[in-house]
Amino acid sequence: MNRLIVALWFALVLLAGPALAERLEYQGHEQVGETLRIDTRRGPLVLSFRTEAVVEAFYDFEDSGEHPSRTLDPNAQAVTADLVVEDERLVFSTDQLRVKIDKSPLRLSYWRGDELLISEEGGAFLERTLRGFRFRLADDDEKLLGGGQRVLGMDRRGHRLRLENRPDYGYGTESDQMYFSIPGVLSSRNWMLVFDNAARGHADMGSTEPDILQFEAEGGRLAYLVSAGDDFEHTLEHYTTASGRPPMPPRWALGNYASRFGYRSEQEARDVVQKHIDKGFPLDAIVIDLYWFGPDIKGHMGNLAWDHEAWPDPEGMMADFAEQGVKAILVTEPFILTTSDRWQEAVDEQVLALNMAGDPKTFDFYFGNTGLLDFFKPETGDWFWAILKDLMDQGVAGWWGDLGEPEVHPPSTKHVAGMANEVHNAYGHHWAESIHERHVRDFPQRRPFIMMRAGSTGSQRYGMIPWTGDVDRSWDGFKPQVELALQMGLFGFGYIHSDLGGFAGDEEFDAELYTRWMQYGVFQPVYRAHAQDQIAPEPVFHDERTQRIVRDYIRLRYRLMGYNYTLAWQHSTTGLPLMRPLFYSDPGNPDYFNETNTYLWGDAFLVAPVIEPGVDSWPIRLPEGVWFDFFDGSRNDGGQVLEVPVTLDTLPVMVRAGSFVPKVDVVQSSDDYSSRNLELHYWHDRSVDRAEGEMIEDDGHARTSIEEGLFERLTFDAASVEDDLTLTLEREGSYPGMPETRELTVVVHNPPEVDEIRIDGARVAVEGSGVATDDGQAWLDDAGRLHVRTDWKHPGLLLELKP
Incomplete structure (x- = not known):
């Protein structure tokens, strides 16, 4: 019935407008530089290739208004494409993608070689209250992923999705509209289409x-x-x-956070930090929620200044935190309450969105009567940034932008860029942009930290670190987190993460749920527990068993800091997300497009979080190949769903045969991070004759390290011929503070039978193999793993294992 209603409604709209149902016709064309302009009676259609495999179609109709692209990186340039003119069509193409432009009626279709990917069904439609595109899908079996944060399963085909960033407080296993919508799809046939439009609408x-x-x-x-x-x-x-790469975060952003709703005083924040240190929990950041600017939840939003009764010496506190390696992150919101200390200032500075009379728009919501900052206006960004910069000069290290959908956004709200419905989904995007660009201007060598709940396509280039919102503190809340993260990562938002342990509700601590969620957090991009504080989100306040297990996993997170930092570098240089879907490994398996539990953490790890209580085994879907259990070392053939025995101390984590994983020493804070003492783990299997890996090192905070080449790339290569295994390690590049020499321990899992080891041609004896050793450079441990220790100096090292 609902589908019938929608179809009838759309038919009525077709009849209501003068030109919606009328097909466009080709009237002429002109190729100017890298763009192709096609004339129609309603205005030009402009095509431009943004890379050899990305093309933009822009219908610049005379009556469509002026609307800038928010998806495209303004610094990205169009590339050259070839044009072939035929009687009935034009073909605009590169070596990787072709656009066929039928002249009558005007219609575009997209081809990879001889494969039709997708075609316009009727081109663009434009009416007074509705605009958009219709495309004809080429394959009935095609799966469509995308649409952003939803809990619907990975394949969203068959759904009609509201394109509107909107909170879904306490969501669980079903949600068709959430904090961060994305107007785009990724097809199981490997094409992506993104609607470059931030208005409220539907997909x-x-x-x-x-x-x-x-x-x-x-x-x-x-x-x-x-x-x-x-x-x-x-x-x-x-x-x-084309849309912009996410910049590198500071290294500390990959560490452990203390966070809750919320710390009510300076003393409480100090006590929490000290408790982590005393109990041996590594800690890199503390997130301070809204009590920093007022004693109550309601009535103070918009003060944007310390409440000195509760926080008497915030500068001293943050200086002490910095000495302990802990960074302070403050929450801000885009709402200025009429009861706040800055209301009149915001009115006088004309930084608020307006009503239809041209006065500041006010409305009621949960926190009080409020106005909304107009971040589409440069003057608003300047006013807001002046406040933030002063706080950064006091010692604040990063920003948490909450409620940025915006949470409440009446349609009658007027921004300089348009009415609320026209620009709603771009609000968080412009908020992040305003902070990022001013941060880069005023702190050019310091990487921004900008955590925000909502944005739009392209927001990743402003360093946006999104999270999955106010999830229910329950197993139902935990279950969809992999799906949500994978969907966002497909469109460049690789730092998407959940409030570990769950945020909303519940009055009784569930140790098993909490432990399982915190274990999963080791293999999600940001490790941040956060919740309403009737139950403490920080592990230091829970029972000894919970503390022991969670502490061990947080320490594992720090041991993997070099691996995780390399994933961040890959995300910044290629767009690859840190959490990756199984179909990246085997796109020919249709089941992988529906998988919402097992996922890849980088190329090496396969993870399946345990999302049900009381189980003693858990399934993990193994792609083809050979996989080793990360905890017990057992070897498993791929191409199966493996039931893995688990205790509360373990979860299914596999490592792909042929993987290199670097490990470093555990530190209290990433300020003390060092790879001078480096363990390099390699999972050997005779089925893998060649393998490679990499590790990226820099100073962890310089914003321009990639652009200036101020980083070191460590590359690892493995070659196996029968029982001979050769590992070749190379170092290239440099940065200030780079270790000249590393004390290196190579750990070979499932090693071949070895009678002879050579390092750069020099023979090394093996302890525990029946061969005497004088220097202890090599040994076999109780699990049968081979350890080889040496000093690794620039530029390279050759390790040969021979039978």
Whole structure:
């Protein structure tokens, strides 16, 4: 019935407008530089390739209004494409992607070689209250991922999704609309389409009409991008080349956070930090929620200044935290309450969104009567940043932007960029942009930290670190977290993460749920427990068993800091997310497009969090190949669903045969991070004759380290011929403070039978193999792993293991 209603409604809109149902016709064309302009009676269609595998189609109709692209990186340039003119069509193409432009009626179709990817069903439509595109899907079996944060399963085909960033407090195993919507799809046939429009609207993924993909918006830009690389990784890489890569976060952002709603005083915050240190929990940051600017939840939002009764010496506190290696992150919101200390200042400075009379728009919501900052206005960004910069000069290290959907956004709210419905989904995007660009200007060598709940396509280039919102503190809240993270990562938001342990509700601590969620956190991009404080989110306040297990996993997180930092570098340089779907490993397996529990953490790890209580085994889906259990070392053939025995201390984590994983020493804070003492683990198997890996090292905080080449790349290569194994290690590049020599221990899992070891040609004896040793450079441990220790100096090292 709902589908029928939607179809009838759309038909009525077709009849209501003078030109919606009328097909466009080609009137002429002109190629100017890298762009192709096609004239129609309603205005030009402009095509431009943003990379060889990404093309933008922009219908610049005369009556569509001025709407800038928010998806495209303004610094990205169009690339050259070839044009072939035929009687009935034009073909605009690169070596990787072709656009066929039929002249009558005007219609675009997209091809990779001879493969039709997708085609416009009727081009653009534009009416007074509705605009968008209709596309005809080429394959009935095609799966469509995308749409952003939803709990619907990975394949969203058959759904009609509301495109509107909106909170879903306490969500669990079902949610069709959440904090961060994405107007885009990724096809199981390896093409991506992104509607470059931030207005409220809908994405109809074959719900109303099974073979039609339709994007609708209440205003905004009439444009979209198509990306189609050689494989899924390259499709995302090309898309993020066009829309912008996420900058490198500071290294400390990959550490452990103390966070809750919320610390009510300076003394409480100091006590929490000290408790982590006393109990041996590594800690890198403390997140201070809204009590920093007022004693109550309601009535103070917008003060944006310390409440000195509760926080008498915030500068001294943050200086002490810095000595302990802990960074302070403050929450801010885009709402200025009429009861706040800054209300009149905001009115006088004209930084608020307006009502239809031209006065500051006010409305009621949970926290009080409020106005909303207009971040589409540069003067608003300047006013807000002046406050933030002063706080950063006091010692604040990062920013948490909450409620940025915006949580309440009445349609009658007027921004300089348009009415609320036209720009709603771009609000968080412009908020992040305003902070990022001023941060870069005033702190050019310092990496920004900007955690925000909502944005739009392209927001990743402003360093946005999103999270999955106010999830229910329950098993139902835990279950969808992998799905949510994978969906966001497919569109460049690789730092998506959950409030570990759950945020909303519950009055009784569930130790098993909490432990399982915190274990999963080791293999999600940001390790931050956060919750309403009737139950402490920090592990230091729980029972000894919970503390022991969680402490061990947090220490593992720090042991893997070099590996995780390399994933962050890959995300910044290629767009690859840290959490990766199984179909990246085997795109030919249709089951992998539906998988919502097992995922890849980088290339090496396969993880399946335990999301049910009281189990003694848990399934993990193994792609083809050979996989080793990370905890017990057992070897497993891929291409199966493996039931793994688990205790509360363990979860299914596998390592792909042929993987290199660096480990470093555990430190209390990443300020003390060092790879001078480096363990390099290699999982050997005779089925793998060649393997490679890498590790990226820099100073962990310089913003321009990638652009200036101030980093070191450690590369690892393995070659196996029968029982001979050769590992070649190379170092290239440099940065200030780089270790000249590393004390290196190579750990070979499942090693071949070894009678002879050579390091750079010099023979080394093996302890425990029946061969005498004088220097203890090599030994076998009780689990049968081979350890080889040496000093690794620039530029390289050759390790040979021979039978």
